[in-house]
Amino acid sequence: MSLFVILGLLVCIQAQGIIVTPVFVLKGRDLLLKFDADLPEGVLFVDWKINKTVTLVRFLPSGKQNVHKDFTGRLEFPEKNSVTLKNPQEADSGVYTAEVVTETTTGDKQLAEYKVTVQGPVSPVELIVDRVDSNSSESCDLHVTCRTHNSHINSTFRCVNRVCSQEGGERSEVTTSGASLQVYLLNSTIICNHSNQVHWTQNFNTTEHFCPEHPGPVLSALLLRTVVVSVGLIIMVSAVITVHLVDFKKHQ
Structure with missing residues (x-):
């Protein structure tokens, strides 16, 4: 029935x-x-x-x-x-x-x-970099907070050789006003977004500002010593040749 x-x-x-x-x-x-x-x-x-x-x-x-x-x-x-x-x-x-x-x-x-x-329109949002941890010359961790007037999200971004990823993926939550608060990574830009179905505000920053490209590797101690010894040998050989040429001209 x-x-x-x-x-x-x-x-x-x-x-x-x-x-x-x-x-x-x-x-x-x-x-x-x-x-x-x-x-x-x-x-x-x-x-x-x-x-x-x-x-x-x-x-x-x-x-x-x-x-x-x-x-x-x-x-x-x-x-x-x-x-x-x-x-x-x-x-x-x-x-x-x-x-x-x-x-x-x-x-x-x-x-x-x-x-x-x-x-109604959503309130402005702010992206705050709380801390930067650099473990080596090739990597750093960015600890950020995406904040609006009544809510916030924390997230960590790890950058290795300038390639960044977000730990745990995109973070989001619903605020007390029913809007959505999100923080995510787009290419090398960290975006903090506050939105509802009709209005949105954003704040963003690039990871390069906090994890700049590190200079190339410097000469190692072994390589530096090799260069110094080589230059010294060249100077000694040149000196010997010069002495022999002077002595040869005197006997002519």
Whole structure:
């Protein structure tokens, strides 16, 4: 019996053809909502509702719009099938539906449904290099903190012969405000990123600033002694040859 109930619900959902569309909008940026469905015959009115309880606006066949008093001055109507909410705030988040009532139906028929989430901009983020450990001339470890006002992530980057990697891979966490805080490596750049679905801020630095290219190897003591001995032998041979040439000229 339960299988037939489930199949019946699926058929009803497909028949309605309504897909809930998630929408994320930046606080203060105008929100445009519209429906693409054709209106049936005998329309009495079309409503845009929030959370299926409060009617923002009712469109009458005459073209007149009856706007809810709490939204007076906040709605615009660029087209017959759309509405624009001006300067949305976090409190405007919710489910927005367009519904039509006709002379031949006893209930509302949905034309569109949006799950709207209004988000504010995320706070600035800072990348701090806490410590640099250099174990040899070819390697160093960078200990960094990716910080925002209410959260932070620590991570370590190891560079060997100027090839760097992040210990444990990319680090991320969800902040108390629901945004994402990340620190990761892109080529030789450490990036600290703070973002939500509509806004992001970044701070970054390159590993070369803290693990510069080391100079080439210096001459070893053995090689240096070999060079000195060789130069000394050349000077001695040259001196002997010079003495013999001078003596030869005297006897001529």
